[in-house]
Amino acid sequence: MQNYKIIIKLAWRNIWRNKRRTILTLLTIVVGCAMIILMNAFAKGGHDQMIEDAVALNTGHIQVHEEGFWDSQTIDYAFKPSEELISTIEGHEAVAGYSRRVHAGVLVALEDVSKGAMIQGIEPEREKTVTNLHEKILPGGRYLEKSDSTHVVMGEMLAKNLKVKVGDRISIISQGFDGSIAAEHLSIVGIFKSGNQEYDRILMLIPLSQAMKTFSMMGYVNSLVIRLGDPDEMGEVIEACREVTEEYSYPIEVMGWKTLMPELVQFIVMDDVAAWIFDFILFMVVAFGILNTIQMSVFERTREFGVMLSIGTQPSQVVAIVLTETVFITLVGIIIGSIIGIGSSVYMHFNPIDYSAYADEIAVWGVNTTIFPATVTVANVVVTGLITFVLAVLFSIFPARRAAKLDPVEAIRTL
């Protein structure tokens, strides 16, 4: 079967017969593929960034609590991290850092009114390996230090609402873990602006050691927050933690970020669906562009196909010629499109879109991400190329079969 050689030769020469049309079709494929790859890279990069930002701001990748804490968010649900649990976490190579926290809802007493707020007792040094709130302290203040005691760092909006500034003192009142009244005077050492409206409006940080005393925690904490160096290992780390926490006499929950932040997952899914719809439209534009080209070129060659069929070319060979033309144009288009798509994605990875000027508008959506990089993956490029290729071939089958089924007598009559 040496026929494939002549089929390839015919197909290759035919696509260059109408250079303008071929180049236009090629451009459609190139632009389509490049755009799809870049859009998907932006979706992937943006989502990764949003996850990273949300995780790094406060939530971490994994949290361990007494079962029920995450739903109720009350101080009553607390547990004692066992040495075995700590050593399991410290020993896992995917873990970048961990920190214990106490969470307490408090009232901040002002002269005439009181305002609700949320206190997190944190380990200042460890917390820096888990979250990046320490990088969001406004000038004039500082983050908590190991030696701090009745010191507090609070959100910008909260400070504004309380009409306080760095150096001022506030009084808080709450209920301790043991049911007693918890009250404390705290002096403000820093104010943060996280970009997350909720945190900026209600969150205060005090040292864990102080929280233990103020809220009579008796060595219990509300959460143990883990930050991973390699987020892909999340499942394994959760499993390792669960193996230890199963030994507890009371139920413990080990939650990954997807369970901790279901709204973020939902947002990403919806964003993905929107991107897929956009992809679908682009794919259709490309597919119909190819269909149109092949149909035109088959139509223009009616007589030629008639002669070829007359002198003994089999219809299947005519189909092969037309499909090979599609394959050539599409392959070249996909290769160039992928190179441009990958190139622009890589460029946008290192030069991400910076929306920090619109940080306040973005914050309304509960998102603190302002830098949107593109991240291109092998799957993105391969799937885009494959779908384009399959669509192109599918859409060419119709004109190819039409050429093959021509009645040679009729075809030769057309000039």
Added chain:
Amino acid sequence: MAIIQTSKLYKDYATNGVTVKALRGIDLTIDRGEFSALAGPSGSGKTTLLNIIGGLDHPTNGQVTVNDILLNEQSAKELARIRLNRIGFIFQAYNLIPVLTAIENVEYILLLQGVDKEERYQRSSEILREVGLGDELHRRPQELSGGQQQRVAVARAIVSQPDIVLADEPTANLDQKTGAMLLDMMHDLNKKKGITFLFSTHDQMVMERAERLLHLVDGQVADDEWKKK
């Protein structure tokens, strides 16, 4: 020995409820080595008859055999194979595949037949030399004159040594002189190689050169005239 035999060939075309009787009972025998012409005015059924003999079209009634193969019974695929291996076709014009050079056009037939590369080139270049295109092997059709293009078509039609070459008004798009030269060349091939030709024409110059003239009138053979032998 008969290469082509038709018996009681009828062909009706139905268009918009009107039936045109293009062929009305053609009984015809073409023997090996003939150089014969179907002559007749436009619309007399020449093209229809050649198409049916060549296995491109089906008769409404009647039978055609090519070298004792009954065409009526063949599948479309088999008919394509018969056209490839047993029949050479020359049409009025635009016979060639535009993206292929002269020799590639001739080789195309041998390629479809599975002849290997060297033999293909050898036979094709030799035939092209015989039709006077030895210097034009690698030109594309658009770089050749109308007469040269028809010679390539002749070369392609005879390269696989078919049982018969069917040519539908091969000179219709050529001027008198070029047409005459093409016909003389075909006649030469007929004499030297014994290739059987059946062509159609309404051109006096072409009729003069045919050895046998079959006059078609309204889809019937009105006259069967042997001019020389």
